[in-house]
Amino acid sequence: MTTVEEPRTSTFDDNDQKPVGFGRMLRKEDPRLLRGRGRFTDDVQLPGMLHLAILRSPFAHARVVSVDTSAAEAAPGVKAVVTGETLKGLGLAWMPTLSNDVQAVLATDKVRFQGQEVAFVVADDRYAARDALELIDVEYDVLDPVIDVRQALAPDAPLIRDDLEGKTDNHCFDWETGDADETEAVFARADVVVQQDIVYPRVHPAPMETCGAVADFDAVEGKLKLWSTTQAPHAHRTLYAIVAGLPEHKIQVIAPDIGGGFGNKVPIYPGYVCAIVGSIVTGKPVKWMEDRSENLISTGFARDYIMRGEIAATRDGKILGIRTNVLADHGAFNGTAAPVKYPAGFFGVFTGSYDIEAAYCKMTAVYTNKAPGGVAYACSFRITEAVYLVERIVDCLAAELDMDPAELRLKNFIQPDQFPYTTKTGWVYDSGDYEPTMRQAMDIAGYAELRREQEEKRARGELMGIGISFFTEAVGAGPRKNMDILGLGMADGCELRVHPTGKAVVRLSVKTQGQGHETTFAQIIAEEIGIPPADIEVVHGDTDQTPFGLGTYGSRSTPVSGAAAALVARKVRDKAQLIASAMLEVTVADLEWVKGSFQVKGDPGKAVTIQQIAMRAHGAGDLPEGVEGGLEAQICYNPSNLTYPHGAYICVVDIDPGTAQVKVRRFIAVDDCGTRINPMIIEGQVHGGLTDGVGMALMEMISFDEDGNCLGASLMDYLIPTALEVPDWETGYTVTPSPHHPIGAKGVGESATVGSPPAIVNAVVDALKPYGVRHADMPLTPSRVWDAMRGRATPPI
Amino acid sequence: MQVPAPFEYERATSVDQAIGLLERLGSSARLVAGGHSLLPMMKLRLANFDYLIDINPLHTELGYIRFAGEGAGGEVRIGAMTRHRELLESDELAAAFPIFRDAERVIADPIVRNRGTLGGSLCQADPSEDLSAVCTTLDASCVIRGPGGAERVVTMEDFHVGPYETAVGDGEMLTEVRFPLRPGGGSAYEKVERRAGDWAVVSAGAAVWLAGDGTIADARVGLAAVGPNTTGIPEISAALRGREPAEDLYEQAGAIAARSCDPATDQRGSADYKRHLADELTRRTLRTAVARARS
């Protein structure tokens, strides 16, 4: 791995012991995770615990005529069998989704996608529960399914959502942004207009750990304890409170260690509710863990946008406007995880990193007989789709103008002095300096040399491609004035308590699924109050232990919760300063903060450390007038804006002309996420996201046959990349701090997933230039590349 | 966790005891070798059996690569329980039949290769099974043992009856696969996959035997994932025999391969593309096999 970074020799040192927070530091959680001592939901074992298995629909669309559970109930080890009818009696057959739609917990009237939950069994062990499913006799009346999204609104299309009052078609919602007329005017006077249909196929987050829960309802206390695979424990608790009518203080949601989320663990799934009902019905703790196929066929998918992109420019390459029309497949229930006022997530940033005159998007979303979801799969709420659209269409323009794609981008970047920059769709980019990032990527790549090599290879009939993408992300949702999920504002709480001996505990409302919160947040606190990261305990994931907040997704932890952590530490530091002034018998103004201690200005010999102050705060002797004992603070941080990280990615591919196999030879990623807290963790996030990008660009897709059978029901069918498909990542960075974030940090969790697919696709299309190819849709499997080479590039859906 | 339906399990103590159990239990019983084809199907409940007879204890008896005789008339005998990993790592085997190492490098992943067996691969009779293509290419024959120690030997053509169907009867077991050793031989294998460890989109094996004058004495091509069975293509052998190795000859062979196979469009690729690969990979493997035969 090549990295333009501080020298590796200084790598980790003893940063965890130093009072200075930022820098490389091994992850505090890794000794636990690497030694197999992590505690995941499936590790929870409770006395008397029973196991739950779910019966799922084999059909994509069918009326449920009858469900006979008698044989299953009589099976050995079975404690309860519950159907939709049972839940109906409890008022629990339906539940709200994160997008203000409803979703069936267990089907009562119809099944609307293959894999939908129909009934569940609770038994002594998972084998007995699973075996009993075979004994449930369901009679279905099979209906025509709606699978082809383009036919969903046809007048004769079967109606999927007849559960919704007055619904007569499969229309889900319409959404638009930008100015249609202004954009039309710009297009009318442009020298060049390029149009391209672009599909972002349905993909699945496929975390290593599937979803699951252990529910333990104590009927005497009236208290529910729920361990579950959730990225948003507080939001889930409030929703359970609303759905189940239990008060929040009687619900404890615990997200233990999580084996990857990627947005898959944001929604509430029927299985969680089933586990709760199972525990209430049997009076015993109940565990539900879905298997791999259940995870792939029934939980939140991502993408599934069919986009028509149009770009208008002058002959010399000044981009004037971008316009798009999107058909969005939302599956059987609209379970999209996004702030409610943003039904298309943050797709509105499809104008990218360019200073243009006009933009317009019109979107139509429809229901189909496919799994619900549309989760924020490492996509910052649909920015993946937006960046893919703009970076693909800009490349199409470059081809049309016969201009180098790097040059075209450089020519159109928003300039540093234009920030804060308001886009034509109303987003206020906080800060950015794009050209140095782009130049650095080109330098690492040796861009000019690569183009020379490509020319030589082309002359010999070899296929080599160079692809660029430049992205601006919008993360850290979000300001509560316009961002909420089901009425819950997207602010985050944080509590910091310094113990008498100067060790500390910080309590977060967000929850790691592998991002390294236990390290990053300790470093933020360390940076602010000078206590070494090793002495800071990070508590998260348990609603009884942590303040309210909306959880970890959309790269929001550092921009929102990270800001909360910095500010709560500053509150503690302010109080520490008051105490220090008493200890040193000087005024507050006479003190200066030198990492880890307060010193009398001009007299470094007179100083007290944060540890000494902590002891004094809890110890004997009077404190200054009006200062309470203890050293702790809490905060709820409401961000004033999103943060806008950016990055320049360059991908080099080679294609075997005989077999059409794509080999990613090199990948250069230069990221700007503002202030860098732990560069090692940032690189880890980037490496993972880039790997994800290779998967989506080259192999991943959840597809269906015409009957609605999911063809990606196992990891043999739904391919995710391995180490062999990815090159050694070459990373670099620039730093443009966020002006409104207390430490200038922007999120980075999803940057690479957002930015990499267009770089790879652009590289493949570039390689195929001798064949006259201008576009080919993902996933670029050998067969699809071969089709493209023959002029037969067809959309995957 | 995916869980199979309940089944009874017994560890075999000898080949004949295993065959005795099979005879007694009939079609409700199955042998489990590496388990890497059988168990996934059972976990997905695509297949349910009442009894599993574990033949892994027979690895000592049936896990071997033996050379019997030298040169013409000699053969290599490989026990049915020989694991992918053993086939991959055997230098002797790679020297005699480089196609084995070529193929084993691209079959599944180390975890599967540590357990999966030659016998299991052939008996699974999946049309995409790489070792079936290798055995077809090398003109192997299969030793099937039945009740009372009765043995019969069948060619690969006769062994594969259809997709997932072999000549092995209910009370029988595959014990050994035999590969004739012929002078002047070279062989190679190529596979196109969507991702490392994935099943083949298409794969092809080729073996050639050169006469003293450098012409092709005999040649065979075996394809996987292009039809219901992995079968050799006699027309290619006929077209190559007696000819001087050359590019246009490989092209001719490739064209025959493309038109002789019967691939289906699926998630791995279109039928057209697979047909093209049959052509492309036939040419590539013949080229390599000839180069190896010459060196």
Ligand SMILES: Cc1cc2nc3c(=O)[nH]c(=O)nc-3n(C[C@H](O)[C@H](O)[C@H](O)COP(=O)(O)OP(=O)(O)OC[C@H]3O[C@@H](n4cnc5c(N)ncnc54)[C@H](O)[C@@H]3O)c2cc1C
């Ligand atoms: C993730 C994964 C990827 C894979 N990728 C590939 C690949 O790329 N290429 C490829 O070719 N294969 C691949 N395989 C299959 C792998 O090679 C299997 O090991 C092989 O197909 C079966 O061998 P086994 O010993 O595991 O057989 P088992 O699963 O134990 O048995 C398979 C069948 O053969 C029967 N059987 C086994 N031994 C005998 C015997 N001696 N006599 C009679 N019947 C017998 C069993 O009863 C069963 O019906 C893959 C498997 C997995 C899990």
